[in-house]
């Protein structure tokens with residue numbers, strides 16, 4: 471019988487990799503907490519209608535990428551393909567929105583049935599923030615500053631692509647102009663683009679096809695249709711970013727793949743990643759809360775793809791163990807186990823691994839070395855009778871020493887405080 475494998479596009483995260491992923495997650499959690507954002511968690515499964523009504527019926531995500539199934543009651547459910555919809559649903563359901571400003575963050579897995587390739591998975595992790603109740607450009611700027619800080623801490627500097635989609639009326643006028651314009655060239659369009667022209671013409675802007683790219687040079691621009699309010703919002707945002715020295719690239723063709731945006735939209739792009747170069751994206755979605763049954767509330771947020779961020783970082787394996795404990799007999803094992811518990815309690819953060827299954831001194835030392843530990847504590851019959859332990863450093867040139875059990879915690883605390 472063939473061995474079972476993980477589902478295509480859904481990957482295991484093994485210990486070394488998990489460590490790097492946890493570091494990335496911690497950077498983003500710290501960045502969000504530093505701006506006073508609070509965590510929210512919402513289910514992996516929602517009713518399919520939620521995603522249809524928020525992301526949009528004619529988007530790629532809803533049309534072809536959702537994991538949708540009927541549960542045993544015949545209800546149509548979907549694995550969440552993104553977080554904004556679920557977050558808004560939860561915020562409405564629990565009354566988090568009315569008369570309040572909310573700043574939330576979340577972290578978790580999302581599912582899209584896309585064709586698996588580098589940077590495109592069927593299960594992937596996002597870190598996201600969503601804000602409610604603030605309509606000015608200053609909150610758009612705040613989430614971008616939060617993003618900037620996260621990138622700084624990770625040592626990355628993706629390009630920030632910035633655009634405004636105006637308000638729904640301005641966009642509707644632009645859509646009409648785009649349809650008129652592209653209809654004149656319908657015979658030159660590929661099937662997919664001809665379909666988009668009918669269902670979601672704005673998506674033509676990020677079509678990869680050469681003919682569309684050429685036609686876009688002369689296509690009507692939303693910029694020419696923006697009214698005073700939209701302009702002021704966008705200029706307000708740019709002023710704050712400029713004041714903080716945040717670089718951005720104006721990208722009039724950035725429309726994003728979800729239907730809920732108004733005004734500001736943005737993406738962080740790392741060109742070196744190739745085809746799937748967006749590390750994250752977001753924008754304002756001022757209509758969505760009302761559309762999902764809440765009171766009209768301005769909102770803005772973004773989400774980041776953690777696997778793509780991982781791709782940009784150097785692998786640096788960090789040992790999982792500080793101290794490895796080696797016992798040479800049964801009595802010694804019991805004594806060392808008690809010592810291990812005491813060390814973990816007295817030196818928070820110290821990672822202490824106890825050898826399992828006694829073996830020769832040599833084989834235990836080999837395991838100790840493999841664990842990456844800085845030091846080993848060894849206890850044989852002599853040490854046990856003297857209530858002491860031998861401390862041997864595995865890396866560096868420090869001498870081996872015999873230390874009384876009563877003193878070992880203080881010595882290790884000092885050593886690990888100075889080496890970090």
Ligand code: HAM
Nearest residue numbers: 552554589590591594748749750751752771772773775
């Ligand atoms: P999104 O652009 O669809 O936006 O996804 C955000 C990020 O998630 C992408 O830039 C990418 O890094 C990552 N991502 C998306 N799909 C995949 C995939 N199949 N494999 C690996 N990574 C992927 C949203 O999801 C919006 N909810 C963002 C938002 C929040 N807007 C407002 N608030």
